[in-house]
Structures are given as structure tokens and as C-alpha cells.
Amino acid sequence: QFLTQIQEDLFSLGAALAGVPWDEAGARTEALERHIDQLEHDLEPLRNFILPGGTRLAALLHLARAICRRAERAIVRANEQAPSPSLTALIAYMNRLSDTLFVLARTANRRSDVQDLVWRKPE
Template identity: 45%
Template sequence: MKIYTKTGDEGTTGILGSKRLRKDDARIEVYGTVDELNAAIGFARALVMESTEDDVAARVQDELFTLGAALADPDPQGPFHNKISDEHVENLERAIDDFTAELAPMRTFILPGGSPAAAQLHLARTICRRAERLVVHLAHLPEEDVPSTLLIYLNRLSDLLFVMARTVNHHAGVADVPWISKK
């Protein structure tokens, strides 16, 4: 099987169902950003973290594939449209709580950095925030149906990625980088 189909050569791409959209469509932009987020998390995993963080990151990568499929499925009755559930959000919240329990309370704002894996998780967090903004945009377009759990999931995920970055630094014996205002 060849990887190229040539069906996108005119600037369109297929989504679930038989519909084709322009490659700059808001729906394509948002699930492309979710794909970018998934790749950023994959890169963080390649930079070595402990098994607990890696296991959570692997689960999140799988869920992001599902979330991308939900975004590629504009039909409210479609097979993927509502696959991200409150349970997925609750799992993120449990992971946030578990990681936070290991950390000293924050006394300052934290700059992205520290160990390579933590810095990459901070980058993934910023991509997640962009995906979140794009979901909000898509949800407000006329005739678009976007399940609210997708937005909630991405909002929680950005919090998780922040806490995971701090946890990865903690486990690596690397201090978070505090932001100190230069007045």
C-alpha cells in the first residue's frame, strides 16, 4: 500500500464520512494541532522520564488519537464524535492530584525549562493551550457541533502537562526554573 493518495493535491482532505474540507478549515486546523500535541508528548517520552509519568503520557497519547477522531467526526451521531467522556477527564484529574501530592507547593511562577523532558512537556502544554483555543473557535462557528468534553479534556490536560513537567524535574533532581520579576 502506498502512503500517498494524491487526493489532497488540490488542497482538500477527507474527514470521517464522505465529506472533504479545505486543509485550512477550522476543523482541520484543530485536529492537526491535536496531532502536533501528540507528537510533542511523544518527543517528551523519548527524552526519558520515570515509568509513572511515561505510563500517563502513553495513555494521554492514545486518548489524543481518540480526541482527534472526535474532531474529525462532525456528525453528532458518528462513531467517534462523543468518545471522549467525563471518565477521561476524571482520569486526568486523578493523575494531576497524584503528581501534585509529590511536589512542594509553588511559591513563584515557573518558567518552562529544567530537564529536557520537562522542557518538552512545557512545550506540549503550550500546544495544548493552542488546541484548546482552536476548539473554542470551532465550537462557536455556525453549524458546528463540538462536544463540550473535548474542551474540558484539553483544559485539564494542559494542567496535567504542567504538573508532569514539575514532577519530571523533581524525579530528575532538577529544580524548576522560577520566574523572578526584574523591576
């Protein structure tokens, strides 16, 4: 049900980019924030960056996150060319969605007892 709602949101977001108002963008962004908070409750706090990967599901969620971030950057560029409150709301949604996908990937690994891979800064 949660992922279906995200799919519906993405269709609404696409329509908003084409000029159809998406009045629920703020409320949907807040819903993502609440979902992130619920998921993070069961996760260890991060003290380091982690590498994408782990289970197949986690890897796919990390891939979806990367695609989401790319779309967010495109909306940022559009907003820089023609600033708009509606684009600002879409940027906020995409940012929270990418964070949601990140937390879902960590959750997928935890539920499969797979450790997240810590990024080690080159010396």
C-alpha cells in the same frame, strides 16, 4: 501505559473533531484530574509562576503543554463559532491535559533534583 492512554485519547479527540462521538471524554478528563492529584502530592505547592525548562524531559513536556494549549484555543474558537456540548467536553479534556503535562514537567525536574525556575516580574 499512562502516556499511551493519552495518545489513544488524542486520537479519539481528533476523531471527535471530525464528527465521531467520543463518549469517554468526561471519564478520561476525570482520570487526568486524578493523575494530577497523585503527582501534585509529591510536589511543593506553587507560590509563583515558573518558567519552562529544567531537564530535557521537563523542557519537552513544557513544549508539549504549549502545543496542547494552542490546540485548546483552536477548539475554543470552533466552539464559539458553532457551540456544542461535545466541543465543550473536548475543551475540558485539553485543559486538564495541559495541566497534566505541566505537573509532569515539574515532576521530571523534582526527580532529577533540578529546581524549577521562578518567574520574576519585571519592575
